Amino acid sequence: MKYFSHLNTAVQLLQQYNGSLPFGSFIKQFFSQHKKYGSKDRKNISQLCYAFFRLGKALPTLPAEERILTGLFLCSAEPNELLQHLKPDWDSQTHLSLADKWRLISDTDAAAGLLAVFPWKDELSANMDHTSFCASFFTQPDLFLRLRPRHEAAVKSKLQQAGVPFREVSRHCLALPNASKIDTVIGTDREAVIQDHSSQRIGELMEFIRNSAFAKASASDGSPPADAMANKPLRVWDACAASGGKSILATDIFRRIDLTVSDVRQSILVNLEKRFAAAGIRNYHSFIGDLSTTTYDDQEPGFDMIITDVPCSGSGTWSRTPEQLYYFDPKKIDRYSALQKKIIAHAIPALKPGGFLLYCTCSVFKKENEEVVQFIEEQLSLQLLQSTLFTGYEQKADTLFGAVFQKK
Template identity: 45%
Template sequence: MSRFRSYLYSAVRIIESYKGETPLAVFLKNYFSENKKYGARDRRQIAALCYYYFRIGKAAESLSVSDKIILGTFLCENEPSEFLETVKPEWNDQIENVLKKKLALVKTAFSIDTIFLFKKELSAGINMDAFSTSFLIQPDLFIRIRPKVRLGVLSKLEKSKLPYRLLDDDCVALPNSTKIEDYFTLDKEVVIQDLNSQRVLNFFKPQHATHKTPAIPAWDCCAASGGKSILLYDIFNQRIDLTISDIRPSIILNLHHRFAKAGIKSYKYFIGDLASPKFTETLPVDQQDNLKPAIVICDVPCTGSGTWSRTPEQLVFFTKEKISAYSLKQKQIVTNVIPYLQKDSALVYITCSVFKEENEEVVAFIKDKFQLELVQQELLQGYAHKADTMFVAIFRKR
């Protein structure tokens, strides 16, 4: 058996054993740890084949697993390869064609319209053709340049010879495989953060805070990796009185380390389950009277459907019922958060979802139940930029 057919056989075996309980990246890492016969080159090729299979979702279900892998490879790659020359040489000859021509070649077995099956659940403003096509394209890696180091970072980029695109003043797009830590000090010089994740707080950018500006109390209530906290800290020129919370103690521990690297030295934190109807009863005593934010960042847990070009296995294993489950959780979270808003405070509701039940319907819930003023609502389309799609709504309490 040739090396490339062995790759195909290994990818089929992995796909048939994978049931979607863990992210594909984690499953592959564990699989290769248990099967040490594969070298680095072998692992990269086999992992790529697995991702190509999932990138076409549930389309072409009449094909075998191996044929779907080959089809995915043809649609996702743009340069001739020894693998495709071995398993499907006639497609290898056509690999450099534009996607439209490639789709015409495989139209009897595959339709791009069948990659994503949840069209009726989508938020308004999604271009279905562009969105479906995005699943066949590896997203870029995005970094945000921290304040006061822009020229130094750009100089390092030029010297690195990395292929990059400068988007906005401080956003850089790079190939997904770039090892940023080889070139920059993470969180001190640059933050790894998706293009649209960098844009969700643009509403606040005209503030121009100085060192004399009173610190603005802000609460990042579902802090997770802390990227939005660091972004807000930079937008307000460090003039924020920050509180972070999350349900997971491990997240808070990780944030301590990350904030230290980012130069954020003064902040408050607590562990709390905002999705619990009894959240207020479990809120630490020292927070009950002191939690009076002028800004609340509410980046809620969601389906992550706007990021599925990075995790295409979701196209196969996701079920529609999960949308409503997340929407209920989101409504409970905002129900627990909103009572802490002060007069003229801002609530920033964020998801990385493309589903209206998590986006527009939660916005309607907030407006109807709490009578907050909707200042801005935006679907940040990522598929045109090899980025994630996100949703943001800004409310004011009057």
């Protein structure tokens, strides 16, 4: 039967894969080399492979076939054709709670089995719910859109006309099924940005900075806050620009900014140029820079705000890329933490007195979050104004950490 053929293909793929590149890229290469698989075949095989990874570190001794079917059962909220053909006795039990499913598949304690998915509880940031976080790996996250200013109504109308379902999380945020195809429906980056809900909430910290800058400008020259900020664009440096989502967010929140972006990779800046063009961002500066080794020598008067969305474990996003959870080596936590401290230390000299540092990670580990905050306070003499862990596991979203500092 084709379903067993799909299962066998999934096992073969998992045996060939070693975690060195995103699994999505790996399986795409496989299908491009093997044209015999139709769209339904590709969907089923991909689903089976990701079910394997979603078990994380739990049940490591299960044979690959059993691990795939176990993961598929735990991920299924309703009967489906894969389980119907591959494990029919489980297909009728998909309505059970996650805890009851664990009791059905294993003799071990249900709670202990679930918590084994992500076994590093002691490494978590404060306010993380370990149980809820582990459970989130069995749910496919949503696709989130951030509606750009003045395009809110148009985007919703276009989605409705195209029959694309969505739910309104807030005035500027929509949640869509993860597999939604929207590229031909709306102008991505121009009208709306594909950006996770928690990543969008970093905007709350930017608004905090904006309001603080307003107050400072008003206090210094006696003019109303909005007028004080309007007199001169805010100098903003996105020091780890990557895909540029934070830069576009900053542009929408601050409106008048003198933007500089940098990254260690030339290819990133090339892609960024195309994305900024679609987003209507044309007047900006860019350069290649490795802040892990070099301090950026900025000319006076320096930057009003530096955004450091630093390289990290990405652990807050692993429900989207569960292969990273499966292959993760906890020794990497210390390496990332050390790298983050170097980047911040090399970026700070470019921040003018009274300027703001926005520190961000998509990590759930305290060594990448709270411990770096402590380092910035104690070793770099910046004042912590606010820090927040944006937990997304209850909203089918990522988990991010953000902190705002001011240079004394």
